Amino acid sequence: xxxxxxxPSSAGQKTRSxxxxxxxxxxxxxxxxxxxxxxxxxxxxxxEDDRVTWSSCAAGLLGPERLAWSLSGRDFARLIxxxxxxxxxxxxxxxxxxxxxGAARFETSYCLDLPPDTELGRLWVxxxxxxxxxxxxxxxxxxGLLRRLSSGRPVRDGAEGALAVQPDRQRLATLLEQxxxxxxxxxxxxxxxxxxxxxxxxxNDAYGFHTADxxxxxxxxxxxxxxxxxxxxxxxxGSKFGLIVRGRPMDGFVGALExxxxxxxxxxxxxxxxxxxxxxxxxxxIAPRQARSVEEIFARAQDALHSAREAVRGGxxxxxxxxxxxxxxxxxxxxxxxxxxxxADRRVSLAFQPIAEGVSRRIAFHECLVRITGRDGQVFDGAxxxxxxxxxxxxxxxxxxxxxxxLAALTDDPELRLxxxxxxxTIHDGVWLELMEEGAQAGLAERVIVELTESATIADIEAMRxxxxxxxxxxxxxxxxxxxxxxxxxxxxxxxxxxYLKIDGSFICTMMQSADDRxxxxxxxxxxxxxxxxxxxxxxxxxxxxxxxxxxxxxxxQGQLIGLASERPIPNPPPAS
Numbered sequence: 387x388x389x390x391x392x393x394p395s396s397a398g399q400k401t402r403s404x405x406x407x408x409x410x411x412x413x414x415x416x417x418x419x420x421x422x423x424x425x426x427x428x429x430x431x432x433x434e435d436d437r438v439t440w441s442s443c444a445a446g447l448l449g450p451e452r453l454a455w456s457l458s459g460r461d462f463a464r465l466i467x468x469x470x471x472x473x474x475x476x477x478x479x480x481x482x483x484x485x486x487x488g489a490a491r492f493e494t495s496y497c498l499d500l501p502p503d504t505e506l507g508r509l510w511v512x513x514x515x516x517x518x519x520x521x522x523x524x525x526x527x528x529x530g531l532l533r534r535l536s537s538g539r540p541v542r543d544g545a546e547g548a549l550a551v552q553p554d555r556q557r558l559a560t561l562l563e564q565x566x567x568x569x570x571x572x573x574x575x576x577x578x579x580x581x582x583x584x585x586x587x588x589x590n591d592a593y594g595f596h597t598a599d600x601x602x603x604x605x606x607x608x609x610x611x612x613x614x615x616x617x618x619x620x621x622x623x624g625s626k627f628g629l630i631v632r633g634r635p636m637d638g639f640v641g642a643l644e645x646x647x648x649x650x651x652x653x654x655x656x657x658x659x660x661x662x663x664x665x666x667x668x669x670x671x672i673a674p675r676q677a678r679s680v681e682e683i684f685a686r687a688q689d690a691l692h693s694a695r696e697a698v699r700g701g702x703x704x705x706x707x708x709x710x711x712x713x714x715x716x717x718x719x720x721x722x723x724x725x726x727x728x729x730a731d732r733r734v735s736l737a738f739q740p741i742a743e744g745v746s747r748r749i750a751f752h753e754c755l756v757r758i759t760g761r762d763g764q765v766f767d768g769a770x771x772x773x774x775x776x777x778x779x780x781x782x783x784x785x786x787x788x789x790x791x792x793l794a795a796l797t798d799d800p801e802l803r804l805x806x807x808x809x810x811x812t813i814h815d816g817v818w819l820e821l822m823e824e825g826a827q828a829g830l831a832e833r834v835i836v837e838l839t840e841s842a843t844i845a846d847i848e849a850m851r852x853x854x855x856x857x858x859x860x861x862x863x864x865x866x867x868x869x870x871x872x873x874x875x876x877x878x879x880x881x882x883x884x885x886y887l888k889i890d891g892s893f894i895c896t897m898m899q900s901a902d903d904r905x906x907x908x909x910x911x912x913x914x915x916x917x918x919x920x921x922x923x924x925x926x927x928x929x930x931x932x933x934x935x936x937x938x939x940x941x942x943x944q945g946q947l948i949g950l951a952s953e954r955p956i957p958n959p960p961p962a963s
Contacts, residue, residue, distance in 0.1 A: 466498060472494045478525055495611045496607065511535060554622065559680050562673075579631070581626065584695070600658060601664045617633075646668075651666060665700040667701060734757070735756075735953075742942065756771060781812060782812045789806055796830045808837065809839050835885070838867060863886065864883075884919060886921070887914045887920070889911075894945070925946075
């Protein structure tokens with residue numbers, strides 16, 4: 387044997403290649419076995435007679451009910467769930483050769499339903515084939531392969547394009563790491579985008595989790611049908627997909643991404659519950675130009691997706707380092723930790739701002755305003771606290787503590803009346819409700835006004851109406867805070883049956899300088915009066931504004947004119963002798 391393991395040739399004799407005889411074709415049974423192993427079936431569709439001929443294993447993939455509807459192109463197209471993907475005719479037409487006659491490869495994916503009047507059943511398939519076109523560019527025949535896609539949400543597995551269900555975030559990170567190593571060593575760039583389903587929570591609430599999952603499946607399959615063979619798509623999270631774009635110039639990355647998103651959003655996906663209004667939005671970047679590590683890629687792509695959703699749902703945004711969002715996150719996390727520690731260390735307190743009768747200017751009640759004292763002694767007011775608390779889910783904890791402190795203040799002063807702020811989410815919180823019941827049992831609820839924050843959306847008006855009725859049964863009153871700056875309509879306001887309407891101060895403080903604000907405030911006061919609701923004007927800064935509000939029928943005034951927030955409630959002066 388020679389060193390390379392091949393037989394030695396005789397001295398002076400040339401090595402001859404073995405003679406190749408006629409190749410032996412695979413038997414049809416062998417072809418069928420191979421296709422069955424791939425969970426695929428072959429077909430030929432001739433458009434002249436609309437006839438579809440299938441390989442022998444078609445019944446095993448399609449099932450007898452679908453196979454009976456799959457013998458003509460027209461009937462088979464009726465099985466494709468609307469909005470789930472391009473049909474083979476549409477995909478072949480898109481791939482048609484520029485110069486006809488000729489042939490062109492195509493690939494698409496879609497969902498097959500069972501025929502009408504049969505039980506619900508769904509089958510995701512991949513349809514690959516070759517379309518043949520005549521001299522006039524018309525499609526005359528399609529030869530193809532239909533494969534069952536894996537159950538669950540499939541992902542593209544590397545260069546081979548196979549499908550498999552894998553831990554996608556980990557797999558996506560591995561693919562990004564491999565691409566970074568390649569371009570950093572060899573040069574070049576690649577694109578990455580996070581493509582997210584919009585308003586997933588609303589879809590879950592409106593249609594249920596099963597239908598929302600169907601929408602996610604459909605959007606994934608649409609995305610997969612529209613990417614290039616060199617691209618890679620995987621699931622980033624429950625409703626977000628990561629797309630790696632490579633093998634093409636990056637100056638066209640945004641345009642390509644816009645085309646993909648527009649195509650996916652072109653028609654509403656059709657689920658077992660019917661057509662669903664859904665869309666995806668994308669945020670992307672070019673690596674390593676805009677990110678040089680997997681962590682940076684993920685973080686900045688999420689920033690871009692966030693910006694895209696703020697700009698317009700269903701659009702595309704490329705990462706722009708307009709500010710250091712990572713630094714903002716660190717600051718928010720630090721402040722959230724300060725809130726949690728302040729709650730634990732009893733560094734949460736209340737400030738009391740007086741609210742006076744408009745005509746007499748006597749103090750009617752006080753609004754409780756939350757304060758937090760930092761570890762360094764600095765005091766933070768609600769403007770600094772509430773946004774961070776909302777962002778990190780700490781609002782309920784603050785609302786609970788505020789109510790505890792308010793009830794304690796009412797216990798100490800039998801003449802005191804207080805209004806306490808509560809978010810629409812907290813008002814259904816079990817601990818907060820127990821605190822209100824305890825206050826009612828102690829005879830304190832009659833001196834409590836619960837202020838609902840109108841700037842936060844109320845998801846279920848009927849549930850809120852029942853909660854307001856329950857508060858009334860305890861003896862408490864209810865106010866709608868910041869009205870005019872949020873989401874509540876007058877129709878819903880009437881259904882809620884609140885006792886007070888607090889007009890947002892941003893309209894009050896500029897009222898004397900703005901005709902628009904004057905007209906808006908006066909209209910609110912008239913409407914509230916017609917509904918029998920007492921009104922409170924916030925941010926009243928001077929006597930001229932106060933007099934005008936009283937002339938228009940405003941019941942109570944709050945702001946600099948009456949008094950700023952202080953550590954203790956402001957008592958009324960004794961009546962004149």
